[in-house]
Amino acid sequence: MSEQFDVIVIGAGPAGENAAGRTAAGGLRTAMVEKQLVGGECSYWGCVPSKALIRPGDVLADARRVPGAAPAVTGTVDVAAALGWRDYMVSSYSDAGQVDWVDSAGITLVRGRGRLAGPRTVEVVADDGSVRTLTASRAVVLATGTSAAVPPIDGLRDARPWDNRDVTGLKEVPRRLVVIGGGTIGVEMAQAVKRLGAESVTVLEGGPRLLAREEPFAGDAVQEAFEAEGITVRTGVKVTSAHRADDGPVRVGFGDGESVVGDEVLVAVGRRSATSDLGLETVGLEPGRPVAVDDRLLATGVEGNDWLYAVGDVNGVALLTHMGKYQARLVGDVILGKDARDKASRDVVPRVTFSDPQVAAVGLTEEQARDRGLDVRVVTTPTGGVSGTYLLGDGLGGTCQIVVDEARHVIVGATFVGAHTAELLHSATIAIVGEVPLETLWHAVPSFPTVSEVWLRLLEAYGL
Numbered sequence: 495m496s497e498q499f500d501v502i503v504i505g506a507g508p509a510g511e512n513a514a515g516r517t518a519a520g521g522l523r524t525a526m527v528e529k530q531l532v533g534g535e536c537s538y539w540g541c542v543p544s545k546a547l548i549r550p551g552d553v554l555a556d557a558r559r560v561p562g563a564a565p566a567v568t569g570t571v572d573v574a575a576a577l578g579w580r581d582y583m584v585s586s587y588s589d590a591g592q593v594d595w596v597d598s599a600g601i602t603l604v605r606g607r608g609r610l611a612g613p614r615t616v617e618v619v620a621d622d623g624s625v626r627t628l629t630a631s632r633a634v635v636l637a638t639g640t641s642a643a644v645p646p647i648d649g650l651r652d653a654r655p656w657d658n659r660d661v662t663g664l665k666e667v668p669r670r671l672v673v674i675g676g677g678t679i680g681v682e683m684a685q686a687v688k689r690l691g692a693e694s695v696t697v698l699e700g701g702p703r704l705l706a707r708e709e710p711f712a713g714d715a716v717q718e719a720f721e722a723e724g725i726t727v728r729t730g731v732k733v734t735s736a737h738r739a740d741d742g743p744v745r746v747g748f749g750d751g752e753s754v755v756g757d758e759v760l761v762a763v764g765r766r767s768a769t770s771d772l773g774l775e776t777v778g779l780e781p782g783r784p785v786a787v788d789d790r791l792l793a794t795g796v797e798g799n800d801w802l803y804a805v806g807d808v809n810g811v812a813l814l815t816h817m818g819k820y821q822a823r824l825v826g827d828v829i830l831g832k833d834a835r836d837k838a839s840r841d842v843v844p845r846v847t848f849s850d851p852q853v854a855a856v857g858l859t860e861e862q863a864r865d866r867g868l869d870v871r872v873v874t875t876p877t878g879g880v881s882g883t884y885l886l887g888d889g890l891g892g893t894c895q896i897v898v899d900e901a902r903h904v905i906v907g908a909t910f911v912g913a914h915t916a917e918l919l920h921s922a923t924i925a926i927v928g929e930v931p932l933e934t935l936w937h938a939v940p941s942f943p944t945v946s947e948v949w950l951r952l953l954e955a956y957g958l
């Protein structure tokens with residue numbers, strides 16, 4: 495016997511929860527299938543615990559920059575308390591609170607591993623092996639997210655590497671940590687672990703710089719800050735081997751015969767879509783790959799498709815919680831019959847790396863804009879050049895930049911590197927989405943003394 499719903503969502507991470515919430519609020523009978531914890535990677539092994547672990551070290555670094563406050567910082571992070579706070583922030587890895595919300599939203603939660611079994615049909619295998627078959631009259635939404643990719647490095651799997659779950663869930667700070675990959679996870683967690691008290695942290699990045707997807711000055715600024723606080727950064731290196739002798743440390747080989755020893759090795763080289771066991775082949779899609787979507791989040795490549803959607807990390811478009819939630823709200827609207835289109839996930843993605851200095855960026859980098867054939871002009875200003883920044887403490891650096899489309903006189907990309915720049919980002923996102931002409935932006939007056947005065951400097955540098 496199959497159970498009938500209007501909408502079935504597979505995966506209850508931030509994307510799945512928001513899709514299900516939207517369709518249920520619109521009056522559709524909605525089922526949400528989850529094999530592990532309602533809340534997904536973000537709540538328990540991603541955004542939330544990583545930011546909780548970053549915060550104590552950040553606060554101390556902030557205080558050390560302020561004359562008068564600095565002498566009060568006489569100790570180090572209390573690791574046990576920091577980990578306790580992390581545990582609190584992840585609700586001790588219990589999803590009871592989120593399940594209360596699911597119930598209150600009128601969503602039917604189906605526990606187990608979901609799999610497509612042909613068009614509009616989902617089979618769910620529970621932990622006890624029992625199987626339920628669900629059918630959807632309107633839509634199936636895939637929201638199964640990703641897991642950490644492990645590169646084919648000789649000996650790495652046998653060396654028991656850490657992934658994002660291990661590092662965000664750490665119970666003890668490793669004395670020496672080696673990080674493979676200098677992207678967002680590698681950068682954030684390298685600094686967090688160092689500031690929690692690790693003696694040595696080494697980041698091995700294959701590309702030419704840290705945070706390769708951002709403006710070059712962003713990765714360079716982070717590398718400079720890392721080296722100043724004793725984090726070793728090696729860029730442009732090929733990691734060739736990893737070897738752990740029994741329960742001892744791991745030796746990671748790289749480059750031309752060099753190696754570094756760590757008590758743990760964190761692998762942070764990107765993500766793999768969770769589609770290898772999702773029954774994609776039953777609807778003509780290839781398993782193990784991201785589910786490609788159009789601007790209505792409909793899966794492409796399925797014949798006559800008007801029922802299968804994919805939102806969040808699983809579609810590989812913009813691997814960020816807020817973008818998954820945005821796509822989820824859109825998909826809810828599309829399923830409810832509205833003419834909703836995704837206008838942001840490819841060109842106007844806001845992103846923050848919560849390192850110190852922070853790297854906050856939205857839209858296109860200069861290189862991306864030029865690759866698209868846009869006639870752009872780029873202006874920069876030092877983040878430390880405004881009163882709002884230098885009142886935050888001594889020696890704060892960083893660079894802010896806007897990329898201006900000269901044909902339309904609007905901003906298509908912005909990057910803010912420095913202390914506390916994350917909260918500046920939404921102003922740039924609004925300017926880009928709203929296509930606000932620079933001459934109009936000139937009348938958006940930033941308060942004194944705030945870091946937002948970098949806007950004034952940027953527009954002055956442009957010539958206004």
Ligand SMILES: Cc1cc2nc3c(=O)[nH]c(=O)nc-3n(C[C@H](O)[C@H](O)[C@H](O)COP(=O)(O)OP(=O)(O)OC[C@H]3O[C@@H](n4cnc5c(N)ncnc54)[C@H](O)[C@@H]3O)c2cc1C
Nearest residue numbers: 505507508509529534535540541608639806807813814815
């Ligand atoms: C360390 C780390 C830090 C991060 N920090 C940030 C940050 O600060 N800001 C930010 O925006 N993003 C951050 N991210 C990215 C963010 O976590 C993801 O973009 C987000 O979790 C994606 O949401 P999702 O719902 O698409 O997938 P997920 O959160 O991965 O959820 C997918 C859910 O589907 C379930 N599932 C999978 N397969 C099945 C199946 N077959 N049947 C049933 N259930 C299934 C999983 O158990 C999971 O609960 C971070 C990621 C990591 C790893």
Ligand SMILES: NC(=O)c1ccc[n+]([C@@H]2O[C@H](COP(=O)([O-])OP(=O)(O)OC[C@H]3O[C@@H](n4cnc5c(N)ncnc54)[C@H](O)[C@@H]3O)[C@@H](O)[C@H]2O)c1
Nearest residue numbers: 645675676677678679680699700701762763764813846847
């Ligand atoms: N603050 C945030 O919003 C936040 C924080 C963490 C993660 N995330 C999301 O999670 C995603 C995954 O993060 P990630 O750091 O795993 O991936 P990433 O794509 O950000 O970075 C991976 C890095 O690993 C490097 N790399 C790849 N193979 C390598 C190898 N064999 N040896 C050495 N370096 C190698 C790449 O050049 C790249 O710089 C991010 O893309 C981001 O969307 C977001």
